[in-house]
Amino acid sequence: MSQALPGDTPLIHDLIGIGFGPSNVAMAIALSEHNARVGRHEAVTAHFFERQPGFGWHRGMLIDDATMQVSFMKDLVTLRNPTSEYSFLCYLQSRGRLIDFVNHKNLFPLRVEFHDYFEWAAAKVDDMVSYGHQVVAVEPVVRDGVVEYLDVTARSGDEVVVHRARNVVIGTGLRPVMPEGIERTDHVWHNSDLLAKVDGLEGAEPTRFVVVGAGQSAAENVAYLHRRFPDAEVCAVFSRYGYSPADDSSFANRIFDPQAVDEYFTAPEDVKHRLMDYHGNTNYSVVDIDLIDDLYRQAYQEKVLGTERLHFLNVSRLTAVEETPDGVRATVTSLITGEERLLDADVVVCATGYMQADGLGLLGEVADRCHRDDRGRVRVERDYRVATDPELRCGIYLQGGTEHTHGITSSLLSNTAIRVGEILDSILDRGLERSPGSAQAVPEGAESAVR
Numbered sequence: 278m279s280q281a282l283p284g285d286t287p288l289i290h291d292l293i294g295i296g297f298g299p300s301n302v303a304m305a306i307a308l309s310e311h312n313a314r315v316g317r318h319e320a321v322t323a324h325f326f327e328r329q330p331g332f333g334w335h336r337g338m339l340i341d342d343a344t345m346q347v348s349f350m351k352d353l354v355t356l357r358n359p360t361s362e363y364s365f366l367c368y369l370q371s372r373g374r375l376i377d378f379v380n381h382k383n384l385f386p387l388r389v390e391f392h393d394y395f396e397w398a399a400a401k402v403d404d405m406v407s408y409g410h411q412v413v414a415v416e417p418v419v420r421d422g423v424v425e426y427l428d429v430t431a432r433s434g435d436e437v438v439v440h441r442a443r444n445v446v447i448g449t450g451l452r453p454v455m456p457e458g459i460e461r462t463d464h465v466w467h468n469s470d471l472l473a474k475v476d477g478l479e480g481a482e483p484t485r486f487v488v489v490g491a492g493q494s495a496a497e498n499v500a501y502l503h504r505r506f507p508d509a510e511v512c513a514v515f516s517r518y519g520y521s522p523a524d525d526s527s528f529a530n531r532i533f534d535p536q537a538v539d540e541y542f543t544a545p546e547d548v549k550h551r552l553m554d555y556h557g558n559t560n561y562s563v564v565d566i567d568l569i570d571d572l573y574r575q576a577y578q579e580k581v582l583g584t585e586r587l588h589f590l591n592v593s594r595l596t597a598v599e600e601t602p603d604g605v606r607a608t609v610t611s612l613i614t615g616e617e618r619l620l621d622a623d624v625v626v627c628a629t630g631y632m633q634a635d636g637l638g639l640l641g642e643v644a645d646r647c648h649r650d651d652r653g654r655v656r657v658e659r660d661y662r663v664a665t666d667p668e669l670r671c672g673i674y675l676q677g678g679t680e681h682t683h684g685i686t687s688s689l690l691s692n693t694a695i696r697v698g699e700i701l702d703s704i705l706d707r708g709l710e711r712s713p714g715s716a717q718a719v720p721e722g723a724e725s726a727v728r
């Protein structure tokens with residue numbers, strides 16, 4: 278990590294990344310590969326802050342048999358640089374599993390395996406990251422009416438550090454969403470906490486789980502809880518008639534192509550809507566067909582054997598939860614008849630999705646200089662740079678939160694390798710200001726608007 282200069286003057290980085298999930302790990306790798314190619318003077322200086330104590334990718338959902346929803350070739354680098362030493366194949370070789378993976382004839386690794394790959398790749402660039410540092414503010418550094426730098430404040434326990442940047446890349450990911458009016462408690466979870474919480478039930482002999490939702494995570498939760506607690510009932514609650522399969526057919530899959538980003542970006546607004554309507558079922562509220570088949574097979578077998586533990590309450594909604602001395606009472610309302618059913622359960626798991634946090638949420642008054650469209654959405658250029666007032670000279674780049682401009686890959690892994698290359702090119706094309714040394718002291722006269 279860069280040290281502050283004497284007098285607490287922060288070093289200036291060409292780029293500060295907020296969050297160190299796959300998007301910004303890929304960014305760090307792209308920078309590292311660029312820096313290895315060019316002379317020291319053209320090297321891009323960068324630092325990243327991650328609030329977790331170490332690398333972690335949706336740890337609460339690392340169910341042991343869950344697989345990736347994307348080909349291993351859409352790893353952190355391959356589509357940008359197929360010869361990269363940071364690829365999933367290089368990872369496999371380093372783990373001694375390359376030939377075993379090939380024999381497996383499978384494009385979709387286990388999620389735990391891809392997590393291990395991400396961790397391996399993140400460790401190779403960890404000189405650029407401060408873990409355990411939550412970014413709490415981004416503030417403008419103004420000189421002669423121009424915002425020349427952004428000061429990024431990160432908190433780690435009682436320690437506060439401030440680093441200065443010419444460009445900020447925000448990759449802060451998704452936020453879990455609960456059903457309206459329902460809070461998380463010891464007995465009401467979001468699926469993102471599944472594995473962190475479930476061990477606490479060992480020895481408690483739970484008798485019933487309610488799982489709300491009809492997407493991939495919901496179906497995985499149903500299957501997992503059913504398998505892990507062989508004496509418990511699992512009640513799946515969703516408003517659909519049944520789980521719908523994810524469309525992963527080849528033509529539809531092209532919606533995740535780099536070229537689709539170009540096309541989506543330039544498409545008229547009504548065509549953008551139409552594309553999301555047509556192809557939302559490649560990603561949203563859909564389930565892998567194999568998992569649907571497994572759940573149905575299981576439910577039918579239980580019916581035949583007269584040992585039913587799997588129940589599907591379709592066309593229904595969770596309308597209330599109430600804590601009881603032993604757990605929780607869920608009210609499930611039929612959308613057809615309005616009839617209410619009360620289910621006493623040990624746990625209600627809400628697999629009710631995620632939303633992208635507003636990328637500008639951390640920016641404070643800097644956000645006032647960022648442009649929004651007439652629907653209040655952030656205006657983002659093709660190079661993922663937020664459109665801003667001309668007085669804001671710094672680049673603010675978004676990794677995520679750009680579905681309205683760049684399409685469905687915004688929060689996914691499919692296009693990450695390409696996206697970070699495009700962000701790096703954008704920063705390089707705009708030129709790296711250089712006085713001697715790449716990470717420099719603040720020039721005379723620069724003053725922070727906030728201190």
Ligand SMILES: Cc1cc2nc3c(=O)[nH]c(=O)nc-3n(C[C@H](O)[C@H](O)[C@H](O)COP(=O)(O)OP(=O)(O)OC[C@H]3O[C@@H](n4cnc5c(N)ncnc54)[C@H](O)[C@@H]3O)c2cc1C
Nearest residue numbers: 296298299300327328338345346411412449450451689690
């Ligand atoms: C269970 C699950 C499975 C998925 N599987 C797939 C899949 O198979 N294929 C696919 O394409 N997509 C998948 N996704 C979509 C997912 O969004 C991407 O896989 C990926 O996580 C996007 O990476 P990211 O770095 O943008 O965001 P994240 O992975 O969410 O990382 C963001 C990081 O920012 C950190 N952070 C947030 N705020 C701050 C702050 N203020 N200061 C410092 N750090 C901060 C967070 O701690 C986190 O580590 C899945 C999502 C989930 C929930």
